[in-house]
Amino acid sequence: MTAGEFDSWGRIDRRARQAVSPDGYENMRENAPPGAFLPFGNGRSYGDSCHNDQGRLIDSRMRTRILGFDPGTGIVSCDAGVTLHSILETAIPHRFFLPVTPGTAAATVAGAVANDVHGKNHHTRGTFGKHVRRLTLLRSSGGLLTCSPTENRDLFYATIGGMGLTGLILSVDLQLMKVPSAHIQQHAIRFDSLDEYFGMVEAVDGEHEYSVAWIDQLATGKRAGRGILLAGDHADASCEFPDMPRATKLSVPFSPPFNLLNTVTLKTFNEFYFRKEKRGETVTTVKWPGYFHPLDAIGHWNRLYGPKGLYQHQSVYPADNAPELTARLLETARTAGHASFLTVLKKFGEQKSGGLLSFPRPGFTLTLDFANQGEQTLKLLNVLDAMVVEAGGAINPYKDARMSPQTFDSSFSQWRKLEELRDPAMVSNFWKRTALALPK
Numbered sequence: 001m002t003a004g005e006f007d008s009w010g011r012i013d014r015r016a017r018q019a020v021s022p023d024g025y026e027n028m029r030e031n032a033p034p035g036a037f038l039p040f041g042n043g044r045s046y047g048d049s050c051h052n053d054q055g056r057l058i059d060s061r062m063r064t065r066i067l068g069f070d071p072g073t074g075i076v077s078c079d080a081g082v083t084l085h086s087i088l089e090t091a092i093p094h095r096f097f098l099p100v101t102p103g104t105a106a107a108t109v110a111g112a113v114a115n116d117v118h119g120k121n122h123h124t125r126g127t128f129g130k131h132v133r134r135l136t137l138l139r140s141s142g143g144l145l146t147c148s149p150t151e152n153r154d155l156f157y158a159t160i161g162g163m164g165l166t167g168l169i170l171s172v173d174l175q176l177m178k179v180p181s182a183h184i185q186q187h188a189i190r191f192d193s194l195d196e197y198f199g200m201v202e203a204v205d206g207e208h209e210y211s212v213a214w215i216d217q218l219a220t221g222k223r224a225g226r227g228i229l230l231a232g233d234h235a236d237a238s239c240e241f242p243d244m245p246r247a248t249k250l251s252v253p254f255s256p257p258f259n260l261l262n263t264v265t266l267k268t269f270n271e272f273y274f275r276k277e278k279r280g281e282t283v284t285t286v287k288w289p290g291y292f293h294p295l296d297a298i299g300h301w302n303r304l305y306g307p308k309g310l311y312q313h314q315s316v317y318p319a320d321n322a323p324e325l326t327a328r329l330l331e332t333a334r335t336a337g338h339a340s341f342l343t344v345l346k347k348f349g350e351q352k353s354g355g356l357l358s359f360p361r362p363g364f365t366l367t368l369d370f371a372n373q374g375e376q377t378l379k380l381l382n383v384l385d386a387m388v389v390e391a392g393g394a395i396n397p398y399k400d401a402r403m404s405p406q407t408f409d410s411s412f413s414q415w416r417k418l419e420e421l422r423d424p425a426m427v428s429n430f431w432k433r434t435a436l437a438l439p440k
C-alpha cells in the first residue's frame, strides 16, 4: 500500500502500510500469529492507536452497507465501515439524529464505538457507546459473537472504547435520537476571561443540549482565556430540513513546505474569530453541518500544519481546580512558543461511560492542537501531561502519539482488564508503546 493511504489524522508517521479486507481477514484469522492485525476505520484518530506497523490493518471501509433502519424505533443497523455521515443521511429525513456526534462525520461507526467518542452533549447523553444496542464481533478463534449489555457483556464493555483490540467489529445496532429538526438554534456567548466562562458554564449546560467553548489560547494579560461558548439545541419542527450537504468542495490539495498555522497567522485568526461575535449572547439558527462538523467543509485541512504534521493533546481533569489548571495549561503552551489552532474547552457530565477504557469522566476537557516542532513539542507535551496527571486527570489515547507508559497507567486504571480480553491476533503501535511496556 502507498504512503498516505492509512495515515492517521496527525500525519506524524507517514509510511506505507499493509492492509487486508474484512473478507481476507475472515479467511486468515484462525491461523493468525499474535499481534498480526488491527482494524482500521477512516484514520480520524490523531496518533498511533489505529496503526500496527508490525502487522496488517483490516480495512473496515470495504463494508459500508446500512443493513436496516426502523423509523418507528430509530434503531439503525449497519456495517462497521459505515460513516457517521451516511447514518445521518439515512436518519435525518425521518427526523432522527445521532445521539452523540464527534467533530467529524467522516469517522466510521466502528471507529466511534472503538474509541467511545464524545460530542458537545456529553453532559446530556454521555458517550457514543451508551447508545449501542448490540454489535457483532469476530475474534481470531471461535465464531462470530453477538455482544450487548445482556449477551457477552464483558466483551461488549471491553469493545466500547477498546481501540480495536478485542476483535473485528462487523456490525453495529445503534439507537438514534428523535429530533424536531436537524438544524441547531445556536447561542454564541462571548466571554472575556476564563473566570467568566467558569462562572456561567454550569448554568448554560443546564439549559442546553449542546455546549462547547472555543478559547483564544494566544490572548494574554486580562484577555487571557477569552473565547466563545457555543451552546445549542435542535431547532423546532418549523425549521425546514436542509438538503444534505454536497460533497466537500474546498480541499487543501497538498501539504505546504512549512506550517501555516503558526503564532503569527493564528493571532490574526483568533482576533478575527473572537471579534466576529458581538458582546453578550447572539442567537441564530445554523445548519447542522456548520454546527457539528465545521472542519469537514475543508478536505485535508490537516495538511496546513506542513510536512511534519500535528500533535493533539486532549486532557480531562477534575472540576475542583479546573479554572487554575486550565489557565496554567494555556499559559505553559503559549510561553513555550506553541500556538494551538483548535483550543476547545468542555465540561463533561456525570454520566459514567460503560467502556473499560473510555476517556470521558466528570470534569473539564481541554483540547490543544500543535504543529510538530520536534523535540520542543514533545517536551511541552510531557510537561502538560505531568500537570494533568498530578491533578488526577487523564490524557486521551486516540488523540495521542507519544504519551509515556506511566502517563497511560495513571490515566486508565482498568487497562489490565482490557489486556485480559484482548484478541491475541490484534495489537496496535499505541498498545505496544504504553500498556505492553508496563508490568502486567
Ligand SMILES: Cc1cc2nc3c(=O)[nH]c(=O)nc-3n(C[C@H](O)[C@H](O)[C@H](O)COP(=O)(O)OP(=O)(O)OC[C@H]3O[C@@H](n4cnc5c(N)ncnc54)[C@H](O)[C@@H]3O)c2cc1C
Binding pocket: 009, 038, 039, 040, 041, 042, 043, 044, 045, 046, 049, 050, 060, 080, 081, 101, 102, 103, 104, 106, 107, 108, 109, 110, 111, 112, 113, 114, 115, 116, 117, 118, 119, 120, 162, 163, 164, 165, 167, 168, 169, 170, 295, 398
Ligand atoms: C476534525 C476531527 C474532530 C474530532 N472530534 C472529536 C470529538 O469531538 N470527540 C471525539 O471523541 N473524537 C473526535 N475526533 C476523533 C475521532 O472521532 C475518533 O478518533 C474516531 O474514533 C475515528 O474513527 P475512524 O473511523 O476514523 O477510526 P480510526 O481512527 O481508523 O480507528 C479508531 C479505532 O477504531 C478501531 N476500529 C476501526 N474499525 C474497527 C472495527 N471494524 N472493529 C474494531 N475496531 C475498529 C481501530 O483499531 C482504532 O483503534 C475527531 C477527529 C477529527 C479528525
